[in-house]
Amino acid sequence: MALAAGLTAGITPVAVVVEPDTAALATLFPIITTVQLHRPADSGLVATLHALGFDVFARVNAAQPTTTADYALMDAGDGSGQTLDWHHLPSANQPLMLAGGLDADNVQDAITCAHPAIVDASSRLETNGRKDAAKVQAFVAAVRETERNFSDVKR
Numbered sequence: 001m002a003l004a005a006g007l008t009a010g011i012t013p014v015a016v017v018v019e020p021d022t023a024a025l026a027t028l029f030p031i032i033t034t035v036q037l038h039r040p041a042d043s044g045l046v047a048t049l050h051a052l053g054f055d056v057f058a059r060v061n062a063a064q065p066t067t068t069a070d071y072a073l074m075d076a077g078d079g080s081g082q083t084l085d086w087h088h089l090p091s092a093n094q095p096l097m098l099a100g101g102l103d104a105d106n107v108q109d110a111i112t113c114a115h116p117a118i119v120d121a122s123s124r125l126e127t128n129g130r131k132d133a134a135k136v137q138a139f140v141a142a143v144r145e146t147e148r149n150f151s152d153v154k155r
């Protein structure tokens with residue numbers, strides 16, 4: 001919580017959970033205002049989190065890519081570094097959050113193919129199990145460059 005409270009404005013801390021305890025999550029608000037449910041969630045849980053004030057990212061299955069959460073998360077694993085076939089993702093009913101094996105070398109292809117609103121990367125931005133600042137910076141730069149390319153196309 002101290003880390004989250006000390007973040008620079010514009011950086012949104014996210015509580016990533018597999019087995020959510022809504023009472024515990026409620027204690028995080030409003031220092032943390034976004035919850036990432038790493039398993040498909042029923043609408044009751046999402047409604048509870050919305051009622052508490054949280055924005056919600058929820059994982060969806062390729063077979064049933066629908067959710068009442070604010071963003072539909074598609075991921076290949078749980079921080080495993082495995083990639084999805086982002087050339088053939090199903091359409092979700094909510095804006096897409098794409099995860100799974102993303103890094104500076106592949107995120108531009110992933111964004112161009114899948115048009116996610118949010119990208120999430122973890123293990124490939126690490127060296128010896130710790131986040132590597134150079135890999136994170138290269139990843140953010142690749143995402144920003146792709147964003148610029150998209151906005152150039154729109155003009």
Ligand SMILES: O=C(O)c1ccccc1NCC(=O)[C@H](O)[C@H](O)COP(=O)(O)O
Pocket residue numbers: 016018038075077078079080081082099100101102120121122123124
């Ligand atoms: O990262 C973990 O160790 C983890 C463990 C259990 C559930 C979820 C977990 N991570 C969730 C994430 O949001 C990761 O960033 C996402 O799975 C992408 O990871 P990666 O494929 O390593 O980029």
